[in-house]
Amino acid sequence: MSETLEQSFVKQLKENQNIVHKICRLYTADSDAHNDLFQEITIQLWKAFPKFRGESKFSTWAYRVALNTAITLYRKSTRSVNTVTYEAQQHFFVQDEYNHEEEERLKLMYQAVQQLNDIEKALVYMYLEDKDYTEIAETLGISEVNARVKMNRIKGKLIKILNP
Amino acid sequence: MEELDLLKKAWQKDTQSFQQVTENEIYKMLHKNSSSSVKWILIISILELALWTLMNVIFNADEYIKQMHAEEMMIYLKVLNYINWAVILWFIYRFYTNYIKISTTNSTKQLMHDILKTRKTVQNYVWYNLGMVVVSSVLGFVMAFLYSPDLGLIKDQIAQDEGNGTIIKIVCMLSLVMIVFLVIFWLFYKLLYGFLLRRLSNNYKELKKIDL
Structure with a gap:
């Protein structure tokens, strides 16, 4: 059938x-x-x-x-x-194998990601999903080099948010 | 960045934290209405196209011209009318081809570009029609001035004027009315599409900035 x-x-x-x-x-x-x-x-x-x-x-x-x-x-x-x-993320981090300290760090990290803008979130999403830069660039319609540069900037921005 | 890689690990392992949607629920979703911005742009655009095309049909000047005994002007107006219809059809065709091109499987940038282009076509259509309103109002006024018996009184007054006081006053008044009319339209558009597209245009700008 x-x-x-x-x-x-x-x-x-x-x-x-x-x-x-x-x-x-x-x-x-x-x-x-x-x-x-x-x-x-x-x-x-x-x-x-x-x-x-x-x-x-x-x-x-x-x-x-x-x-x-x-x-x-x-x-x-x-x-x-x-x-x-x-x-929405309450359940996300309740995973047995993480100790309490790691769980805290994860939570803070996730909150930092939430503060990014829509485009930055898209890059982070693909990074977390382990997509390579060729695919990231193609998906967004930007050049690979610029996708890399932007991702590095986002990491810098996240560090700033985490350590104000 | 260590934290981000920690998050990556947790992220990829995470399969349990979402309430799973059943096949039945997905079936139901398929038959619900989309509320995407493109759908609203399509609806509003079609209304605009229809409205202005209707206006062109309703406001046929032929009767008015006959009343004024300005038949010698008819031929010019007919030509203008044909050109107008050709332009309108071209706009509608452009809108259709632009709309067909919109596809969520394109790259994000291309998708945004296509959406904004579709909107731009309709916006240009509306500006074109507003331009035609202005042009035909001016034409109408000039014709009325030359041919209409109703305006005899004003003509007399202008003839009596020492300087050009009366005619300047009339022109100023008409210009003012048109400017107010255009500003109201412009504001209406800013609001309407601003509301629908603010997020999309911001994201498009952001994405373009990355590629500079």
Whole structure:
């Protein structure tokens, strides 16, 4: 029995949903906005899906559409602009293998990342996902050299935020 | 940077902290309406195109010209009218091709560029129409002045004037009305698209700055 396009899409998105969740967490401050953005990304992915021919992995294709949606198409509700609440990341750092001190450092680091602007967050996201600079540059549409330079600047900015 | 690499490790291990969405929920999402800025730009743009095209249909000057017995002007107005329609069709075609190009699978910069270009086309369309409103108002006034019997009184007054007081007053008044009209439109646009596109334009500027 052959799968319909819709079935195949839903299955793949369900398997890869953490990609979308991670982007939502980076770009929104509370769970309402998170769900809002998740839905918008799902709609955009579905709209673009007929063009996805499986040349790349679903995950590689999906994160790009998701980032573009978060940066360009999504309109934040005004209430969540610049007010970072940390409820969304409460579970994130509760991982057994980290000691308390490391957990604290992680939390501070994550809060620092939250203070970056949309473009900087996109670079950090791809850095955290271990994408190489060729891919980062291609995704954003900038040169590789400039992507590298920008990433170094962002690291500097994060250090400043952490050690004011 | 040590902290960032610590975060990277935690980030990549992290698969448990999100409430998982079920297949059923995804199906439901597929049938919900998008609230993306592009969708709103599309809706507003189509309304604008329709509104101004409608205005062109409704405000047909033929009757008015017949009333004024200015038939000799008809041929010029007809030519102007055809040119106007050609320009309008060109704008609509441009808008359509720009809109088709918008794709979330492009690079972020290209996507933003395409969105802003689509908007720019519609904006130019509106400015073109406002320009036409100004041009045809001036033309209309000149024609009325030359042909319309209603303006006899004003003409008499101008003829009686020692200097050019009356005509200067009329021109000033009409210019003022047009300027106010244009400023109101400009403000309306700033607000409308500013609201929709502030975030996108800021991000586009930021991205362009990186590549300088």
